[in-house]
């Protein structure tokens with residue numbers, strides 16, 4: 001019997017980029033172009049410290065966005081992150097103010113976020129409720145807790161906290177902060193988890209087709225709960241980094257941060273419907289937001305609202321781009 | 331075989347869905363090293379029995395034993411771990427993941443806890459080579475055709491060191507070559523001692539490979555028979571529970587006078603119509619009352635031709651005339667306005683709205699043609715819906731049942747009813763009988779013949795040549811996205827000649843490649 005192969009296709013040409021990496025590369029190109037514009041317009045922009053500052057100023061956003069990436073990859077959404085960040089900072093500030101040992105404070109602060117995330121994940125999975133609604137409830141709950149702890153902002157004077165905040169890690173002429181190292185470590189761990197662990201691969205599978213994932217025998221429920229727990233943990237870490245950055249806990253801080261992180265994730269090339277995207281893209285997405293901010297600061301004459309306008313435009317552009325890539329695939 | 335112990339026994343299984351008793355005291359046993367066909371009409375409970383076994387659904391009564399041990403799987407994961415591996419009725423993989431990963435996800439080769447991608451690729455390639463599938467395993471699965479996806483699903487199921495392999499209608503989207511390949515693999519596995527459950531509506535495949543047949547009807551067990559002792563006619567009778575003459579063979583319906591039909595002006599005429607990258611330019615006329623059969627292998631461009639006529643894709647070359655008047659059908663709304671209806675092969679993604687009831691799904695297209703301001707009166711709805719539920723024997727015959735809860739074949743019938751009800755002038759049917767049991771299949775064929783007698787033009791796409799030949803006045807052969815032949819269906823035309831038209835092209839291509 002001569003059987004013709006079902007589909008013969010030669011090896012991929014080396015220059016052909018896999019379709020799913022196009023959005024990330026587009027983001028990378030965008031980032032380079034914007035950085036190029038900055039360097040050509042302002043002399044001080046070419047200072048390497050400008051790049052480091054991007055990480056210093058956006059470290060907490062990056063960590064939270066990494067957690068959001070996990071959630072969005074499964075096709076879900078987590079609206080509670082901003083509030084959880086604020087709550088973590090509030091709890092830390094308040095406990096430190098009461099004289100609790102900083103190590104214990106760290107531990108408690110790191111537990112609150114994942115616990116709430118775990119609870120939301122369970123509700124989403126066991127009661128089969130839209131993540132949008134569940135995490136919206138989580139968002140109100142966490143924000144409520146902030147004001148319940150204190151209606152005014154609490155300054156942090158603890159020695160460990162202030163040294164963590166002010167410690168400058170020198171790299172040649174320039175420096176970064178502890179937060180930057182923490183954020184990069186989170187990115188590395190997350191990228192590894194997504195690419196090389198079963199948990200990570202299950203996340204992609206669920207985003208591709210949840211029903212299929214179930215029938216393929218993958219632990220869908222466990223993975224979904226894990227993803228919201230991870231997002232909670234990232235928010236908690238983000239909250240601590242934010243409290244390093246501001247050296248205080250304020251009940252109304254990080255309002256709307258969930259939207260910034262979603263924007264960063266989407267600009268980073270992750271599909272909102274799930275199943276496609278990379279943590280590296282999210283890193284680029286956060287940097288893009290950071291560069292926009294920096295450019296507008298350098299200009300000095302533009303109001304900071306321009307940041308929002310540009311981000312809005314970019315979001316549109318990237319969603320269109322993803323759409324186009326999707327159509328071409330068909 | 332009887333002195334051996336069954337690897338799997340299911341005893342007195344019952345499963346009740348709200349309002350439907352899908353399984354009622356069903357027994358089933360499976361021996362190592364056999365292919366066991368599970369047969370029954372649409373909605374008989376075949377897929378449900380499988381899902382109960384693998385733990386997708388819980389049982390309401392009954393016991394399952396595997397290797398003499400009573401089991402109750404909490405889900406497919408446990409079933410797979412215990413050596414029961416399944417390819418479900420609809421392709422159930424993740425289109426966004428690579429081919430290799432689709433095969434191995436859940437049991438990826440790992441080194442020091444990390445997924446070993448290189449090893450995974452190598453093993454995937456090896457596994458697929460065994461079934462003659464030579465594709466780039468790093469590409470996302472979604473970039474390949476349905477047939478390839480189906481083969482990948484089977485490769486996945488085969489690789490898990492299964493003792494029991496369940497295939498629920500695995501052949502419905504494969505063409506003849508691919509089916510032959512699949513059957514070959516099944517034989518190989520059977521000889522290795524694996525027990526295989528095979529669900530299909532193709533009787534010749536059953537008789538080609540099955541050792542034993544279990545028949546279900548309306549959720550009840552009819553009986554278990556060695557294939558050799560159950561003639562084909564008897565099998566059909568057991569499935570439908572009626573004497574076969576109630577089904578009476580549908581003889582060549584296309585005997586009607588073709589000259590008279592094609593005398594006047596064609597209803598639609600395509601002149602050099604084509605779309606770059608989709609179908610090469612072709613010319614084709616369809617007259618009122620004419621059935622044009624579209625034959626060709628999977629992926630030969632049959633569906634693409636249909637989509638051009640329906641405006642689902644826009645032609646970028648050539649002209650189209652309706653009633654002799656040049657028109658460009660730019661989108662489906664325009665097509666529907668001109669009396670064209672398109673019953674898609676892809677009921678899951680393009681056709682039905684699972685949450686809506688059978689009634690609502692059937693009325694949908696008709697309502698759309700009338701415009702939303704003129705609702706179809708409820709009485710008329712009921713009347714029409716009832717008529718088509720009966721005509722197509724949709725089961726359960728409950729207009730208020732959400733379509734999602736219907737069996738695969740019955741969903742297909744609902745989709746068909748939706749378009750029939752609009753009484754189009756040109757009806758395009760893309761694989762309308764795929765996954766449909768033979769009773770209903772004959773009903774659908776008869777209906778098509780009736781409709782064309784009544785003056786409706788039909789473009790009939792099917793992978794089953796007998797069906798195409800029986801119904802069509804003219805058979806159009808597609809190959810490699812080109813229209814390669816138009817054959818009048820007179821006395822001289824038989825399956826052989828059509829096959830040759832399909833194949834000669836294929837052979838030519840091989841020559842060109844060499």
Ligand SMILES: Nc1ncnc2c1ncn2[C@@H]1O[C@H](COP(=O)(O)OP(=O)(O)OP(=O)(O)O)[C@@H](O)[C@H]1O
Nearest residue numbers: 347352372373374375376377378735736737738739
């Ligand atoms: N989730 C569900 N909820 C309610 N009813 C269901 C559900 N799944 C199946 N049914 C009903 O159970 C019966 C058996 O369906 P099943 O899918 O097992 O049929 P089948 O034999 O596989 O048919 P086909 O050949 O069409 O695939 C049908 O009447 C169907 O409507």
Ligand SMILES: [Mg+2]
Nearest residue numbers: 377419737738
């Ligand atoms: Mg079925």
